[in-house]
Each structure stands twice: as C-alpha cells, then as structure tokens.
Amino acid sequence: MSRAVLGLGSNLGDRLAHLRDAVAALDDVLVLASGVYETPPWGDAEQPHYLNAVVLAVEPGAPPRRWLDRAQRLETAAGRVRDRERQFGPRTLDVDVIAVWDEQDEPVISDNPELTLPHPRAHLRAFVMRPWIDLQPYGEIPGQGWLTDLLQAEPARADVPDVRARPDLTLESR
Ligand SMILES: Nc1ncnc2c1ncn2[C@@H]1O[C@H](COP(=O)(O)OP(=O)(O)OP(=O)(O)O)[C@@H](O)[C@H]1O
Numbered sequence: 001m002s003r004a005v006l007g008l009g010s011n012l013g014d015r016l017a018h019l020r021d022a023v024a025a026l027d028d029v030l031v032l033a034s035g036v037y038e039t040p041p042w043g044d045a046e047q048p049h050y051l052n053a054v055v056l057a058v059e060p061g062a063p064p065r066r067w068l069d070r071a072q073r074l075e076t077a078a079g080r081v082r083d084r085e086r087q088f089g090p091r092t093l094d095v096d097v098i099a100v101w102d103e104q105d106e107p108v109i110s111d112n113p114e115l116t117l118p119h120p121r122a123h124l125r126a127f128v129m130r131p132w133i134d135l136q137p138y139g140e141i142p143g144q145g146w147l148t149d150l151l152q153a154e155p156a157r158a159d160v161p162d163v164r165a166r167p168d169l170t171l172e173s174r
C-alpha cells in the first residue's frame, strides 16, 4: 500500500464546497479526513483566511508521482488560476502532497523540485500539522520529528492559537 497525507486549503469562492468536492473525488482512496480549520493566511498576509484540512489516503501500488497528479487534477477541477507573481497567494483549492510512505511503509524522501517529500514547508505550518494530529496524534513528519513537538517549536507555535477548529463545518457532502 502506498500511503499519503494530503493537505487541502481554500480561501477563494465557496471554500467549504471546494474542500468537500476534493474529498468526494478522493473517495476511492480515502481512509480518514480531519476536521475543518479556519486559519489566517501564511506567507502572504494580504488575502482572506483559509479553510484547511488534511486527509490520509492509500492506494495499492501507487508511485509517489501519482499522488501529485491527483492533487493537481483536483486543483484544476476547482478552477484554480495560477499567479506566477505570487507564490503564496489566494486560491480556490491547494492540494499539497505532505508525505508519502511506500509499499514497505518506508517514508519517501525526495528533493526533486517537481515533488519534494516530505513537503518542504509542512513542518513550519500549523495549518497542516494541527489537522494532521486529528488523524494521527502520534504522527511524524519523516526527517523532521513528531507533530506534537514540531507544533511546540517556533515558528509554528506562534500560529497555533490562530488555527481554529470549525466543528460546525464537516467535509462530508452527504
Ligand atoms: N510535496 C509537494 N506537493 C505539491 N507540490 C509540490 C510538492 N513538491 C514540489 N511541488 C511542486 O510545487 C509546484 C508549485 O506548487 P503550488 O503552486 O501548489 O505551490 P504553492 O501552493 O504556491 O506553495 P506551497 O507548496 O508552499 O503550498 C508544483 O508544480 C509541484 O510540482
């Protein structure tokens, strides 16, 4: 089984609908989905707040690249328009491949710019790690450490109080 943790984010349009559509399209591989979190923009302050969530997915025999293809197809389906001038700018849907484990359950480590694994900024982002803890309280970012420790470390710790659970919002669309 190839296992992946995917991060979902949206701050344009119907944010919850974008997340729900993505989760519905992952139905064949979905194992668990986190709660929904309202989060201030990271990396570029001049934009609306995001809704973020994290999912755990499995697919027998999937090479790491397949997770990226899938992520990018979901972004396209949500009508995402890329602004080359603005790396961390607003978007209808962002799907990041946060970490992948191979068939032997070994973490995939790669510095390929097309698909860097684990995601090179995941350990700095409370908006990724906090929802991930919903799924795996003892989860670990390969090569970085335990989620609980990373969330206590600067600079992620400063963002934790602003990453707010939205129990009124759920990812199931049914
Ligand atoms: N782990 C990864 N997950 C998703 N994209 C990745 C990853 N590693 C490298 N990339 C590459 O990053 C490129 C830019 O992706 P994207 O536009 O989603 O970045 P971003 O959302 O602006 O920034 P960030 O990745 O920090 O959220 C993609 O074309 C993709 O090939």
Ligand SMILES: Nc1nc2c(c(=O)[nH]1)N=C(CO)CN2
Residues within 6 Å of the ligand: 008, 009, 010, 039, 040, 041, 042, 043, 044, 050, 052, 087, 088, 089, 094, 127
């Ligand atoms: N809170 C939050 N901030 C972001 C997010 C995101 O998903 N959530 N995605 C970004 C894309 O690079 C940039 N900044």
